[in-house]
Amino acid sequence: MRAIPAREDFDILYEQHVGRVYAVCLRMCADRQEAERLTQDVFVRVWQRLASFRGESEFTSWLHRVAVNVVLEDSRAARRRTDRVEHVEDPAAYERGGPGGAESDARMDLERAIALLPSGARQALVLHDIEGYKHEEIAALLGVAAGTVKAQLHRARRLLRERLEA
């Protein structure tokens, strides 16, 4: 008879998923303190809604959607945010420890360049090129037309290339 896996508690769920959630929050909001706050908000919401998760999809997918929704809701609610270029105050946000090297430097340059994008372009790029959402899905999440998402995405890619190839 096959053994049933041992039950997981919330701390284990946190350990398993916090990196993924934080990555989404950090890349989409481009601010480490905000990313930490949003990550906490995500886990609070997950905690509150865990009882309503009925297993219709993979837990990881459900958690990921919660994270994206929390970030986008916060973005809409923050009226003070504009489309100005935002600077990441602490480049250490993207350090992963361990030996450096050309590949690691290139990756950090890319992360910093993403953080410097205007927010609309950054959200479209992160959701499409990193998180794998389709244009129509992003359009539904952002409440805009798919054509707008494409335009933002293309703009983001152009700006990234201008910065990285300079």
Place this chain on the structure above:
Amino acid sequence: MMTHPAESQINDYVDDLLEPAEAAAIAAHVAECAHCALEIERLTALKNSLAQLPRAIRPPRDLRAGIRESVGGARGRVLWSLRVPLAAAAVLLIAFGSIVTLAVMNSRRGGDVAQRDRPEVRLVARAARLLEREYAEEVRELELVLRKSRGALSAETVRILEENLAIIDRAIGEAQRALAADPNSGMLVDLLRSAYERKIDLLRQAAKSSPAT
């Protein structure tokens, strides 16, 4: 003079979103235009770099204290003390979903009615009945304790408890139905036992967490 594709077309080409005829036209142009070939090469390289970024980034500090604080207060503490069995209820259903479906599919593919008379099948069925009798008594006692102390719990705690008990009862029901379809399955007996244990664990923790007990 060659007409270079627009930025949007080049992006759509790299994203494989163009109709075949349009994609072929761009490919033909790129074969003769070094500038556009380089554009596509660089855009593709950028996409590949983005796709290879790590999916997880560890936050610089442990955020759990902030999460617990946000859940908040005495009510939060009661809920927090129940976090293990509450999370376990949802995790149980995650695990059940695919396993029970697989078991039911296997039973549809596999046996016929005559299989149910085999000695080993009758043995598993008897194990399932004994298990249900064994746990039902303890569940009844704990539910009685909880009913008496329910007034001391916050409305939110009661609501969440009831929702999670419903999840576990649903899992128990699914295991029972699956066992009826496949009485030979020791795996389903294990699942049923696991569901009962989670229900008892949740009831015990709730009774222990109540200020009245």
